Amino acid sequence: MTQSIDVGLWREAMGGFLSGITVVTTRGEAGVAGTAVNAFSAVSQDPPLLLVCLDRKSRSLDAIRKSGILAVNILSNAHMDVVRRFAAKSEDDRFRDVDFFDGVTGAPVLAESVAWFDCEVHALHDGGDHEIVVGRVLDLGSNKNAAPLAYHRGNIWCLDAGAATPEQRS
Ligand SMILES: Cc1cc2nc3c(=O)[nH]c(=O)nc-3n(C[C@H](O)[C@H](O)[C@H](O)COP(=O)(O)O)c2cc1C
Numbered sequence: 001m002t003q004s005i006d007v008g009l010w011r012e013a014m015g016g017f018l019s020g021i022t023v024v025t026t027r028g029e030a031g032v033a034g035t036a037v038n039a040f041s042a043v044s045q046d047p048p049l050l051l052v053c054l055d056r057k058s059r060s061l062d063a064i065r066k067s068g069i070l071a072v073n074i075l076s077n078a079h080m081d082v083v084r085r086f087a088a089k090s091e092d093d094r095f096r097d098v099d100f101f102d103g104v105t106g107a108p109v110l111a112e113s114v115a116w117f118d119c120e121v122h123a124l125h126d127g128g129d130h131e132i133v134v135g136r137v138l139d140l141g142s143n144k145n146a147a148p149l150a151y152h153r154g155n156i157w158c159l160d161a162g163a164a165t166p167e168q169r170s
Contacts, residue, residue: 035060048137071107076146078112
């Protein structure tokens, strides 16, 4: 039996968790695809596994299922302007003006990421209205000097040299 909870309280409570922001990408027959994701975690070092949780309605999830590949890009302050675009339903050209190169799997790796992980799909698990995608990392990169973006209560912050700068919200 599914126990009902207060959805507003659920969102408020989960919104209190400070996370980084990633863009999860893939490449399939329809070309490149990608979406903003903060449900990301390391899983295993040996073998190297990570996970992301994607809404079952996500077009990117559908593309990842078909292609069997994904890249997880940890966003930096260079990506402040593109986060909302990678989350907007109405945006068809999310990669506009975004520098990227092809990883070994063919998935797009965003330039200036704090770190990136190029993966093949290792497993897909039931996650309720989301699906848990476990990726096996085939290649990775790190730019330890890049300042990461953070997400908290719907706000995007740049963690730069110890100071947090919020985005300008319209
Ligand atoms: C900061 C941020 C984090 C997000 N995290 C997730 C997430 O972890 N999983 C998810 O399914 N959607 C997440 N979203 C929402 C998706 O980016 C959004 O629904 C997007 O339109 C899905 O695109 P798609 O259908 O092309 O895959 C997040 C959005 C933002 C702005």
